[in-house]
């Protein structure tokens with residue numbers, strides 16, 4: 001067997017994993033991922049107790065108990081490049097033996113739930129609502145570095161590429177589904193079912209113009225008018241595609257919920273982002289313990 005070299009599976013002096021700074025015993029099987037470090041406390045303030053609190057760079061982790069369930073909350077920072085780090089290190093914590101540096105024979109499957117913020121691109125999905133993503137389309141290029149074809153919905157890939165007329169030097173969009181059982185657990189009449197676009201930036205990649213012109217002025221409208229097999233792209237953010245894709249490849253279950261703080265179709269921005277996020281956190285925690 002090939003043991004993973006020190007340069008590939010990187011452990012800190014205390015045997016914690018490189019970026020997350022966590023040891024296997026620090027992690028719960030249910031993991032909430034948030035972009036913003038300050039959101040970790042906003043979630044664990046609802047916990048009965050917090051037993052682990054570890055910080056390194058933008059990766060802040062707290063593990064504790066909520067209504068009898070052990071949950072880890074981890075901030076990822078912004079972007080799918082960070083999701084590459086977080087998902088690989090989460091998987092290593094449960095599925096690689098840090099002593100032997102080999103894969104474990106028996107694999108653990110985590111439940112991974114993103115609680116994020118996002119901008120709606122459909123008029124009828126207003127600010128302060130919650131979108132539960134059934135699917136995601138990645139306009140980043142992360143999944144293309146992995147043997148990921150099997151987890152991608154190729155018919156959607158082709159339909160989106162044809163509709164957008166993606167610039168030939170950009171990476172090709174990839175579409176990946178959320179875990180179906182988590183979608184069922186989190187869906188209700190209080191939320192919108194979504195198809196979430198994950199972009200490689202906040203400004204031009206999401207069709208925002210401050211001072212710099214876009215290569216394609218119509219990109220936001222093209223995203224909003226895409227429709228295939230009854231699905232429209234509902235909202236834009238920056239992590240969900242990679243969370244769904246890497247989780248599916250690694251055998252974990254993933255879902256993403258986003259508080260809608262901007263409506264790009266109407267030009268509205270929430271008047272109380274903190275409350276929108278708090279409502280989404282409460283909804284997510286409630287659904288996690290409802291299983």
Ligand SMILES: O=P(O)(O)O[C@H]1O[C@H](CO)[C@@H](O)[C@H]1O
Pocket residue numbers: 034035036077078079115116117118202237238239
């Ligand atoms: O609020 P978070 O979870 O960070 O999510 C959204 O907010 C950030 C951009 O402002 C991006 O990370 C985007 O995905």
Ligand SMILES: O=c1cc[nH]c(=O)[nH]1
Pocket residue numbers: 117118119120202206236237238261262
């Ligand atoms: O419009 C938005 C709002 C939040 N996060 C994003 O990435 N885009």
